Amino acid sequence: xNQDQLTTLLRTLLQFGGGIAxxxxxxxxxxxxxxxxxxxxxxxxVWGLYVRRxxxxxxxxxxxxxxxxxxxxxxxxxxxxxxxVKSPA
Numbered sequence: 001x002n003q004d005q006l007t008t009l010l011r012t013l014l015q016f017g018g019g020i021a022x023x024x025x026x027x028x029x030x031x032x033x034x035x036x037x038x039x040x041x042x043x044x045x046v047w048g049l050y051v052r053r054x055x056x057x058x059x060x061x062x063x064x065x066x067x068x069x070x071x072x073x074x075x076x077x078x079x080x081x082x083x084x085v086k087s088p089a
Contacts, residue, residue, distance in 0.1 A: 010043055011036065011040050014039055015032075018032030018035065054076050055080060058085055059082065062080060062082040067084060071086060
């Protein structure tokens with residue numbers, strides 16, 4: 001799942017939940033809109049930080065078919081389940 005798909009899914013789920021909360025009178029529509037925007041922003045930021053960590057970047061590169069081999073530090077190499085990722089030894 002890429003970041004755009006994640007954002008769309010989160011926004012839809014939060015709007016659905018916000019619609020239920022507004023319909024039941026728990027919150028007003030402006031509050032639901034504000035909470036949805038804030039939560040989507042926070043969750044997408046956390047997701048972006050997670051996928052852009054060293055191991056995530058190396059795993060993304062290893063998934064590219066034209067990449068033959070990647071040399072990484074031993075900790076990163078052991079965290080990636082790909083035969084393309086090796087540590088220099």
